[in-house]
Amino acid sequence: MTLESVMRLAIEQAEQVKGSTYPNPPVGAVILDRDGQIAGVGGTQPVGGPHAEVVALQAAGDRAKGGTAVVTLEPCNHHGRTPPCVDALLASGVSNVTYAVSDPNPAAAGGAQRLADAGVTVSGGLVADEVEKGPLREWLHKQRTGSPHVTWKFATSVDGRSAAADGSSQWITSEAARADVHRKRAAADAIVVGTGTVFVDDPTLTARRADGTLTDHQPLRVVVGMREVSLDAKVLNDDSHTMLIRTHDPHEVMRSLGDRTDVFLEGGPTLAGAFLRAGVVNRIVAYVAPILLGGPITAVDDIGVLSMVHAQRWRFDGITAIGPDVRLSLVPN
Numbered sequence: 001m002t003l004e005s006v007m008r009l010a011i012e013q014a015e016q017v018k019g020s021t022y023p024n025p026p027v028g029a030v031i032l033d034r035d036g037q038i039a040g041v042g043g044t045q046p047v048g049g050p051h052a053e054v055v056a057l058q059a060a061g062d063r064a065k066g067g068t069a070v071v072t073l074e075p076c077n078h079h080g081r082t083p084p085c086v087d088a089l090l091a092s093g094v095s096n097v098t099y100a101v102s103d104p105n106p107a108a109a110g111g112a113q114r115l116a117d118a119g120v121t122v123s124g125g126l127v128a129d130e131v132e133k134g135p136l137r138e139w140l141h142k143q144r145t146g147s148p149h150v151t152w153k154f155a156t157s158v159d160g161r162s163a164a165a166d167g168s169s170q171w172i173t174s175e176a177a178r179a180d181v182h183r184k185r186a187a188a189d190a191i192v193v194g195t196g197t198v199f200v201d202d203p204t205l206t207a208r209r210a211d212g213t214l215t216d217h218q219p220l221r222v223v224v225g226m227r228e229v230s231l232d233a234k235v236l237n238d239d240s241h242t243m244l245i246r247t248h249d250p251h252e253v254m255r256s257l258g259d260r261t262d263v264f265l266e267g268g269p270t271l272a273g274a275f276l277r278a279g280v281v282n283r284i285v286a287y288v289a290p291i292l293l294g295g296p297i298t299a300v301d302d303i304g305v306l307s308m309v310h311a312q313r314w315r316f317d318g319i320t321a322i323g324p325d326v327r328l329s330l331v332p333n
């Protein structure tokens with residue numbers, strides 16, 4: 001087994017805990033024994049619980065001695081709610097530590113240096129690109145910019161319509177695509193829509209499993225707009241918390257969500273247009289169905305582009321078939 005494939009196993013662990021670790025980063029770790037066999041795997045536990053390295057070390061027990069720790073993020077070197085992971089790694093007797101991404105948080109950084117100073121062989125950067133684009137994307141964005149990472153998610157017909165002429169949009173995409181959306185919601189901190197979507201679709205905006213039950217982690221539901229939301233609206237039910245924000249300014253929405261990391265924008269064309277115009281969208285995820293709707297309800301309203309020279313340029317970073325639909329992922333070019 002190569003170290004790259006072990007790191008991908010650590011990435012899988014990180015993906016599994018994504019959404020449940022807020023405000024900590026979703027990290028994955030694998031411990032190999034001295035013969036290179038997997039002795040333990042783990043992901044970051046909910047806040048206050050052990051970090052990924054500690055979970056994997058506990059699973060490995062004595063087999064960690066003389067072995068290798070493979071971690072998606074540089075092990076932390078600070079006392080937060082739990083002791084530094086570096087202490088646990090040193091106590092375990094591992095000889096090697098390989099991580100993907102250096103910790104950009106000055107308070108937590110320095111873990112690699114402390115391990116090296118203690119005689120552990122340390123290397124960083126392994127499969128870093130996949131970790132940066134994958135499980136740590138939103139957290140790294142927050143660390144670097146101070147703002148939450150915003151993903152605009154929408155379902156569209158192949159001719160770019162987000163609803164039929166009567167406003168109905170349930171359902172444009174297949175069950176398989178919708179199940180994928182629920183997995184992504186379960187990993188998000190907040191889902192944002194405008195009052196228009198609440199009035200037309202009356203969505204619950206929860207993350208649900210295939211059998212309809214709620215997933216363990218529910219993102220905060222956020223409704224943006226001046227109009228009153230009826231107390232009967234499903235978005236106000238007890239399944240999760242809901243924040244109503246009386247504004248039309250996307251920057252004000254961002255300030256209200258300043259303590260969040262991973263924000264999912266699921267509004268209709270009006271709110272999507274406002275966010276795109278304001279330049280606060282960091283990724284687009286489009287579920288494209290092989291249907292035609294025609295008519296006036298486009299996926300996004302005016303974004304201030306009057307001529308091709310002013311087109312917003314994005315780049316595909318993922319194209320995935322999901323059932324009969326296609327999921328397109330785009331990042332700014």
Ligand SMILES: NC(=O)c1ccc[n+]([C@@H]2O[C@H](COP(=O)([O-])OP(=O)(O)OC[C@H]3O[C@@H](n4cnc5c(N)ncnc54)[C@H](OP(=O)(O)O)[C@@H]3O)[C@@H](O)[C@H]2O)c1
Nearest residue numbers: 154155162163167169194196225226227267268270271274
């Ligand atoms: N296919 C999809 O993925 C998808 C997703 C969501 C919705 N939809 C469809 O979209 C349609 C609803 O579209 P919509 O555009 O009304 O929904 P929306 O964008 O979710 O909500 C629009 C409302 O947001 C508020 N708002 C917030 N910021 C604004 C700004 N900067 N400028 C103007 N208004 C702002 C306004 O509410 P106030 O008037 O209260 O101030 C506005 O009426 C429905 O047919 C729904 O089925 C489709």
